[in-house]
Amino acid sequence: MxxxxxxxxxxxNARFFRLTQERFAELMGEYVEKPHLDARLLAAERRNIGRYGFGVKGFTLSMIETAIEVSEARVDATVIAELLQAGREMLAHPxxxxxxxxxxxxxxxxxxxxxxxxxxxxxxxxxxxxxxxxxxxxxxxxxxxxxxxxxxxxxxxxxxxxxxxxxxxxxxxxxxxxxxxxxxxxxxxxxxxxxxxxxxxxxxxxxxxxxxxxxxxxxxxxxxxxxxxx
Structure with missing residues (x-):
């Protein structure tokens, strides 16, 4: 076997996650610099693996959670909508x-x-x-x-x-x-x-x-x- x-x-597979994370950094640029955002996202993913498992859905939820945290809940709803759309695009990518x-x-x-x-x-x-x-x-x-x-x-x-x-x-x-x-x-x-x-x-x-x-x-x-x- x-x-x-x-x-x-x-x-x-991983390339699409990296591209989406770059897009996430652009969307959150007014709230936090990329190195700090990446660290906070990684911490969220580490916390959430036990709940969401591996994959696009867990990654998308961790981005949304991180966006709310680093912006102190000030992140615009349009950013959240774009993150959801990014997740859908990853799930539909050829x-x-x-x-x-x-x-x-x-x-x-x-x-x-x-x-x-x-x-x-x-x-x-x-x-x-x-x-x-x-x-x-x-x-x-x-x-x-x-x-x-x-x-x-x-x-x-x-x-x-x-x-x-x-x-x-x-x-x-x-x-x-x-x-x-x-x-x-x-x-x-x-x-x-x-x-x-x-x-x-x-x-x-x-x-x-x-x-x-x-x-x-x-x-x-x-x-x-x-x-x-x-």
Whole structure:
């Protein structure tokens, strides 16, 4: 079994959050400078993850909360309306697959069971998978609230022959890689090249026999062949 992360592993995602955060800073320019606004937004996201989970809806609510806080409730209703519209635009944004993804997924699906394992809002993730055209290649989809070693142990037991006989592929060291290694499985790290979100940052291990790092999806098929070679 091969587990795949979705956002920023198969398709673009974080870029839209960064662009929306820049728009948020422009809208709030008369109330607060950007560095302070970014810090307050991050604090709100940290507080709210347990309530709202990961994804666009939680991010939008955290922007609105931050706007009210930093403006001492003086923020204009038109700004709130623009933030809501920004959230709707993110939820409706067309999917942009990352390079080499479709061919790689199609090839791997011929010999392996593929399972999508992702965090985020259920409806949004289902929409993105449907628009991506990759749905037929995956035998199961799991949208989880958090990715931990226990999560991977449970899912690889459910869909495969345990984490020790599985591989997890993703861009996030904290969510996709370290927990899978802790569960006893193999992990393939494909960084997206952007600065990780502060709440999803983790330092990589200095070396690990079950960790493979690739520059792109282009070399994944060969890496999986090496990892799964009897």
């Amino acid at each position: 091969l587990g795949f992360d979705a956002d920023d592993t198969l398709w673009q 999917i942009e697959l990352l390079p080499h993804v479709e061919d790689t997924i199609a090839t791997l699906s011929q010999d392996h069971k593929l399972v999508l394992i992702t965090k985020g809002d259920l409806l949004d993730q289902e929409r993105k998978l449907a628009q991506s055209g990759l749905g037929p290649y995956f035998q199961a989809v799991e949208v989880v609230s958090e990715k931990t070693a226990a999560t991977y142990t449970r899912l690889f037991n459910r869909h495969g022959r345990g984490a020790t006989n599985g591989v997890m592929v993703g861009n996030s060291m904290k969510s996709d890689i370290l927990p899978m290694l802790q569960a006893g499985g193999h992990a393939v790290h494909i960084p997206d090249g952007a600065q990780p979100w502060a709440l999803d940052h983790a330092e990589p291990p200095e070396s690990h026999p079950r960790l493979t790092t690739l520059g792109s999806m282009a070399n994944l098929v060969e890496s999986i062949r090496i990892i799964t070679r009897p």
